[in-house]
Amino acid sequence: MRKVLIANRGEIARRIIRTAHRMGLETVAVYSEADAGAPHVREATQAVLIGPAAASESYLRTEKLLDAARRTGADAIHPGYGFLSENADFADAVRDAGLTFVGPPTNAMRVMGLKDSAKKAMKAAGVPVTPGYQGEDQSLIRLERAAQAIGYPLLIKAVAGGGGKGMRRVDSEKEFGEALIAAKREADRSFGNDGVMIEKLIGRPRHVEVQVFADSQGNVVHLFERDCSLQRRHQKVIEEAPAPGLSDRLRHILGVAAVTAAHAIDYEGAGTVEFIVDTDHVDAEGDPAFYFMEMNTRLQVEHPVTELITGYDLVEWQFRVARGEPLPARQDDIKVGGHAVEARLYAEDPDNGFLPSTGTLNRLELPQGLPGARVDSGVEQGNAISIYYDPMIAKVIAHGADRNVAIDRLVAALDACVVEGVKTNRAFLARLADHEAFRGGEIDTGFIQQHAEDLKPTTDVPDRVLALAALAIAAATDERPRTTLFEQLGGWRLNLPARRHLDLFVGDEAPRKVTLEAADGGYRIEGLGEGISGNGRFTTGAGFEADIGGELLHAVVLRHGADIEVRLGGRAFRIGTEPPRATATAGAGGGKITAPMPGRVLGVFVKPGQKVEAGDRLLVLEAMKMEHRLTASGTGVVSSVYAAEGDQVTEGALLVEIEVETESK
Numbered sequence: 001m002r003k004v005l006i007a008n009r010g011e012i013a014r015r016i017i018r019t020a021h022r023m024g025l026e027t028v029a030v031y032s033e034a035d036a037g038a039p040h041v042r043e044a045t046q047a048v049l050i051g052p053a054a055a056s057e058s059y060l061r062t063e064k065l066l067d068a069a070r071r072t073g074a075d076a077i078h079p080g081y082g083f084l085s086e087n088a089d090f091a092d093a094v095r096d097a098g099l100t101f102v103g104p105p106t107n108a109m110r111v112m113g114l115k116d117s118a119k120k121a122m123k124a125a126g127v128p129v130t131p132g133y134q135g136e137d138q139s140l141i142r143l144e145r146a147a148q149a150i151g152y153p154l155l156i157k158a159v160a161g162g163g164g165k166g167m168r169r170v171d172s173e174k175e176f177g178e179a180l181i182a183a184k185r186e187a188d189r190s191f192g193n194d195g196v197m198i199e200k201l202i203g204r205p206r207h208v209e210v211q212v213f214a215d216s217q218g219n220v221v222h223l224f225e226r227d228c229s230l231q232r233r234h235q236k237v238i239e240e241a242p243a244p245g246l247s248d249r250l251r252h253i254l255g256v257a258a259v260t261a262a263h264a265i266d267y268e269g270a271g272t273v274e275f276i277v278d279t280d281h282v283d284a285e286g287d288p289a290f291y292f293m294e295m296n297t298r299l300q301v302e303h304p305v306t307e308l309i310t311g312y313d314l315v316e317w318q319f320r321v322a323r324g325e326p327l328p329a330r331q332d333d334i335k336v337g338g339h340a341v342e343a344r345l346y347a348e349d350p351d352n353g354f355l356p357s358t359g360t361l362n363r364l365e366l367p368q369g370l371p372g373a374r375v376d377s378g379v380e381q382g383n384a385i386s387i388y389y390d391p392m393i394a395k396v397i398a399h400g401a402d403r404n405v406a407i408d409r410l411v412a413a414l415d416a417c418v419v420e421g422v423k424t425n426r427a428f429l430a431r432l433a434d435h436e437a438f439r440g441g442e443i444d445t446g447f448i449q450q451h452a453e454d455l456k457p458t459t460d461v462p463d464r465v466l467a468l469a470a471l472a473i474a475a476a477t478d479e480r481p482r483t484t485l486f487e488q489l490g491g492w493r494l495n496l497p498a499r500r501h502l503d504l505f506v507g508d509e510a511p512r513k514v515t516l517e518a519a520d521g522g523y524r525i526e527g528l529g530e531g532i533s534g535n536g537r538f539t540t541g542a543g544f545e546a547d548i549g550g551e552l553l554h555a556v557v558l559r560h561g562a563d564i565e566v567r568l569g570g571r572a573f574r575i576g577t578e579p580p581r582a583t584a585t586a587g588a589g590g591g592k593i594t595a596p597m598p599g600r601v602l603g604v605f606v607k608p609g610q611k612v613e614a615g616d617r618l619l620v621l622e623a624m625k626m627e628h629r630l631t632a633s634g635t636g637v638v639s640s641v642y643a644a645e646g647d648q649v650t651e652g653a654l655l656v657e658i659e660v661e662t663e664s665k
Contacts (some may be wrong), residue, residue, distance in 0.1 A: 001076045001100055001323050003028060005069045006044070007090075008080030009059060010378025011395065012299070013040035016078050019315040021045075028072045030065060032058035034388055039380050044599045046072050049127075053388045059083050062093050069099060076100035076322065082390070086113055087299040091328045102322040104214075106296045108265040112295040114159045116197050119160050122292045125264035127257050130276060131289040132199035133158075140180070147176055151411045158187035159195040163232030166190060169201065181618075185602070186627055190250055192481075204444045206277040207231065208243050208290070210258035211306045211314075214267045215321050221331045222255040225309050226302055229443045230432065237425075237448065238432060240341040241309050244403060244441040250287040261295060269321050270303075270314055272296045279444055302397070304376060305340035308399040339406040340399040343414060343429045346658040347391040354425065356391045356597045356623060358651070360384050362421035364393075365541060372399045372406070373413040385422050386600045387623060393419060401521060403441075407433055415556045415567040416648065424536035427572045431455050434570030461506045463528040467548050469564045470502055470514045470525060471536035472557040475544070505576035506651060522547070591639075593630055593656040599623030606656065610638045618656050619643065636660040 004020055005028040006013045013029060017040060019029045029044035034053035041047045048068040053057035058064065060083060069077060076139030077094050079085035079102070094101040103109070112118045116134035121127055132154075133146035147154055147170070155178055158166025168179040180196070188194035211223040227243035228236045242251070258273035274296065278289040303314050317328060331418040347357045364381040367373050377394035385391050396417065398409035414430040432438065432455055438447070448455065477500075498518040499602040516523040522535030525548075536546030544557040556567040562578040602620040606612060612632040619630045640657040643649060 002026065003045070003072065003074045003079050003320065004076040004102065004319075005065070005072065005074035005522065006032065006040070006078050006080060007059070007065050008078075008083055008085070009021065009035055009038065009040060009389070011376045011392070012080040012082075012378070014043060014378055015376055016080060016315055017043050019313055020078075020319070023151040023316060023319060025319070026249045028068065030068050030534050032388075034384075034386055037383060038378065039383075040378065048072060053386065055083065055388065065090075066093060066097050066099075069097070074099070076102055078102040078318070079298065081296075081298050081301060086296065087635065088113060097629075100322050102269070102294045102318050104267055104269045108267045109297045111265050112271075112297050113356070114193075114195070115157060115294050116159045116195070118294055119161055119197075121264060122261060125260055127261050127264075127292045130199045130202070130291065130293065132197060134197045138195055139178070143180060143196070143198065144173075144176060148173070150200050153201040155199045155201050156196050157199060158183065158191060158193070158198050160187065160191035160193040162294065163229075166196065167234050175255040182627070187532060189622075202276050202280075202291075204242075204279045204287075204446065205229075206279060206444050207236075207274065207293075208246075208277050208351055209252065209272050209274040209300075210254055211300075211303070212262045212267070212268065212273055213257050213314075213317055213321070213327060214262050214271070214414050215327045216268055216324055217326050219325060219327050219330075220259045220267065221329065221334060222258050222261045223306050223312065223314075223334055224336055225251065225254055226305055227443065228302060229445050230438070230447055231445050232448050235402060236302065236344065236447075238341065238343050238404070238429070238438075239305055240403070241305040242336055242339070243444070244479060247285070247287055249285060250290075252492060254290065257290075261292065267297075269297075270299050270318050272300045286597055287453060302342050303345070304374060304395065304397045305342050308340035308374070308397065309338055310334055311337060338399055338401050339403040340397060341393055341403075341406045341410045341433065342397040343410060343433060344392055345394045345396055345414075345417060345419075345429065346425050347385040347393055347406050347419075348425050348429040349423040350425050352596065355628065356385075356387075357423040357600060358385050358391075359422040361393070361419065362461065364416060364420075365416075365418035366394055367396070367416040369414045370409065370416060372506045373397070374399070375413070381546070388595065391422075393422075393424065404439065405550060410569040412554070416543070418556075427457065427567075428455060430567070430570035430572070431457075435513045458571055458573070459507060461575060464553070465566050465568060465573050466504055466506075466512060466514065466552070466575065467525050467528055467532065468532055468544070468546050468553060468555055468568070469504060469557070469566050469573075470500075470516055471523065471534055471546050471548070472538075472544050472555075472564065472566070473577070474500055474523065475514055475538055476537050476559075502577070505578070506574075508580065511579070533665065591636060591660045592654060593618055593632075593658070595621060595649045595651055595653045595655055596628065596630075597621075597623045597651050599628070599649060601643045601645055601655075602627065602648060603645055604641060604643060606638045606641060607639060608638055612636060612658065621649070630655070634658075 003026040026045040029047040030050045031041045050064040084090040088106045091101045119129045153171045156168045168183045170179045184194040207228045210225045214220040226241040228239045275290045275294040280631040281289045366375045374397040400406035500516040502514045514527040534548040534550040546553045558565040564575045566573045599621045616632045621628045636658040644654045
C-alpha cells in the first residue's frame with residue numbers, strides 16, 4: 001500500500017489523511033463541485049473532481065471513484081463512513097479492480113448489511129437478539145400479524161442501513177399502516193431496499209456498542225464499549241467511553257459477545273457491534289439484559305472517544321490490517337485510561353424542531369489548545385453548509401481522568417465554539433452535557449424527550465452574569481485604542497472616582513441600572529442587590545476571566561450588535577445594552593404552510609376544499625437526508641396547494657394555504 005484514495009468527504013476524509021500522511025502514505029481526495037473549496041481537497045496529496053454536488057452524481061458513483069483511483073495511481077481505497085462504506089458491491093468492485101479495500105471481507109459486509117440476516121447469524125452464534133420478526137414475507141398482512149404477535153409499542157426498522165432512516169415507532173394498531181409506508185419509502189430512497197423488520201420496543205433502553213478489531217490471522221479483540229444513548233430521532237447526539245454504570249461483569253460479557261459476533265462471520269478490520277441494554281429487566285447478579293441490535297462494518301463517527309481512552313489510532317489499525325499485518329495489540333494489552341465524551345455540533349435549529357440550517361459559515365472558531373479537548377471538523381470559515389450533505393460542523397471531544405472531568409472539559413469546549421452564518425445546536429449540547437441527570441449517569445435513549453423542558457434556553461439571568469457582562473463591557477472599552485482626550489481619560493472626573501453607568505436589558509424587563517466605580521484595581525459594582533467588587537479581563541479571543549466577589553469565573557463573551565452573549569458553565573445568556581426594538585409580527589398566521597428549509601416534496605396529501613384538523617399530515621418534505629412531516633396547526637379548509645410531488649422548493653416557499661376556522665363568539 002503506497003497511495004490511498006479516500007472515497008468520502010468532510011471531517012472523516014481529513015481524519016484519514018492525517019493518519020495516512022503520518023504513516024508515509026500518499027493520499028487522493030475526491031470532491032464534488034460543491035466541495036471544491038473544502039479543506040480535505042487542499043490537505044490531500046492529490047485531488048480529483050468526480051461530479052456535481054448531488055451525492056448520487058459524485059460520491060455514490062463507483063465508476064467515478066475507480067476512475068479517479070486509476071488516473072492517480074492509487075492502490076487502495078478507504079471508504080470512511082457513510083456513502084459507500086458498507087456497500088458490499090462497492091467493496092467487490094474495488095477488489096475486482098486490483099485495489100486494496102480498507103474494510104472487511106465482502107461476505108461479512110453482506111451478512112451484517114441487512115439487519116434480518118445479521119440477527120439470524122447472531123442467533124446461530126448464541127448472541128442474544130431482540131424479540132421480533134425478520135422474515136422475507138413483506139406483505140402488509142404478514143407484517144400486521146407479526147406486529148399483533150409482538151405487541152405495541154414496537155419499532156419498524158429498515159433491514160438495510162442505519163442512522164434512524166427507515167425507522168418508525170408505532171404505539172397502536174391504527175398507526176401501523178401509515179408508519180409502515182413511511183418507513184419503507186424512506187428505506188428504499190436511502191438504501192435502495194424497502195425491506196423492514198419489526199422488533200419489540202424496549203421501554204427504557206440504553207444504546208451500548210463495542211468496538212471490535214480483527215486481522216486476517218484470525219485474531220479478534222475489543223477496545224471496550226461506548227454509550228450512545230443520548231439520541232434524537234434515533235440519531236446519536238452525545239457519545240462517551242467507557243459506558244457509565246456498567247459492572248465489570250457486564251462489561252466483560254458485552255466484550256465477549258462482540259468478539260463472538262466478529263468470529264462468527266470471519267470478520268477483518270474495524271467494526272462496531274451495537275447492543276440494546278434493557279434497564280427494566282435485570283438478572284440475578286443485578287445486571288440488565290442486553291440484545292444484539294446490529295453491526296456496523298466500518299469505522300464509526302464516534303471512534304475518537306475510543307481512541308482517547310485506549311491511546312490507539314484506529315485508522316492506523318485499519319491500514320495495518322488491510323496490509324495483512326497482525327493486530328498491533330493483544331486483548332490483555334488494551335486498557336482503559338480515563339473517560340472521553342463527544343458531542344456532534346450540527347447546523348440545525350433546536351428552537352424549530354432541530355430542522356437543518358443552511359448558509360455560509362461567516363465566522364467559525366473551534367476550540368484549540370484547551371486541556372483535554374479535540375475537535376474533528378470538515379469545514380472552515382467561509383465554507384457553506386448546503387442541502388446536499390449531512391449538516392455536521394464538527395465533533396467536539398473531551399478526555400479527562402474521570403467522567404466528571406471529561407464532561408467539564410466538553411462543556412468548556414462547547415462554550416468556546418463560535419459559529420455565525422447558520423443556526424447550531426451548540427447551546428443545546430452544552431445544556432445537555434451539563435444536565436444533572438446526565439452527569440449522574442441516569443441515561444437512556446429517551447433522555448432528551450424526558451428532559452425537554454430542562455433543556456430549553458433559560459430566560460432568567462443571575463446577578464453574577466449581569467456583573468460579568470458589565471465587567472466585560474468595561475474591559476472591552478479599556479482595551480480598545482483611544483483617540484480622543486476624553487477616551488484617554490477613561491471617564492475620569494475631577495476629585496471623584498471613575499464611574500461607568502450601564503443600562504442592561506433582559507427580555508422585556510425594565511433595564512437593570514448598573515454602576516461600575518473604579519476601586520483597588522477593579523470595580524465596585526452597584527445596582528445588583530448588595531454591592532460587590534470585581535474585575536475581569538479577556539484572555540484569548542472571546543475568553544473572559546473574572547473575579548466577582550471572590551468567585552473566579554471563566555466565561556465566553558461575544559458581542560452581537562447591541563447585545564452581549566455570556567456563556568458560562570454550559571448556559572448562554574443574552575443581555576442587551578439598548579432597549580429592545582419592537583419586532584414586526586408576520587401576517588401569514590397559521591393558515592400559510594411554508595417550507596422550513598430547501599428540499600424536495602416527497603408527497604402532497606391534501607387538495608383544495610379538503611377539511612383538515614390540527615396534526616393532519618399535509619406534505620412530506622425531504623431535506624438533508626431526512627423526511628420532515630408538515631402538519632396543520634389547527635382546524636380549517638385547504639384553499640390552495642402550491643406544490644406537487646417531486647418539486648424542489650426553497651426555504652420559505654408557500655406550499656399550502658388554509659382558511660383557519662375561528663371560534664364563533
